[in-house]
Amino acid sequence: MSDTEKRETGTAFMPKFDSNGLLGAIVQDSASGEVLMFAFMNAEALAMTQDTGIAHFWSRSRGKLWMKGESSGHTLRVVEMLVDCDQDALVLKVEPAGPACHTGQRSCFYRALDGKDLRSIHPDE
Numbered sequence: 001m002s003d004t005e006k007r008e009t010g011t012a013f014m015p016k017f018d019s020n021g022l023l024g025a026i027v028q029d030s031a032s033g034e035v036l037m038f039a040f041m042n043a044e045a046l047a048m049t050q051d052t053g054i055a056h057f058w059s060r061s062r063g064k065l066w067m068k069g070e071s072s073g074h075t076l077r078v079v080e081m082l083v084d085c086d087q088d089a090l091v092l093k094v095e096p097a098g099p100a101c102h103t104g105q106r107s108c109f110y111r112a113l114d115g116k117d118l119r120s121i122h123p124d125e
Contacts, residue, residue, distance in 0.1 A: 015083075015088070024038065025089070031095070045065055053077055054076065055092055056068070075097045076092070077094060
């Protein structure tokens with residue numbers, strides 16, 4: 001069996017990092033299913049997440065590992081990790097301890113494209 005076949009149909013976890021050593025991670029509330037955020041993980045962030053059960057990511061802009069909630073306390077406890085077919089993207093199902101977005105919104109996806117403008121999808125918040 002080729003590595004591609006092993007990766008796509010086997011049971012071994014063989015994450016496929018891109019040329020920058022990253023893979024995408026969609027973060028989803030485990031209770032509601034709401035998409036909370038998207039971030040990148042490198043091998044260290046993935047290992048820290050697996051070891052601690054708390055979501056860790058790689059900041060491309062700061063060039064460093066970071067734990068979600070390290071300054072705000074709004075951590076993301078990982079309940080389950082889903083792996084896509086070719087193992088280059090993850091879905092982290094989490095229990096958030098507060099808002100996931102640095103703006104204070106519960107999700108980073110709090111606006112919708114309306115023509116050429118953005119509108120809040122939670123106008124009462």
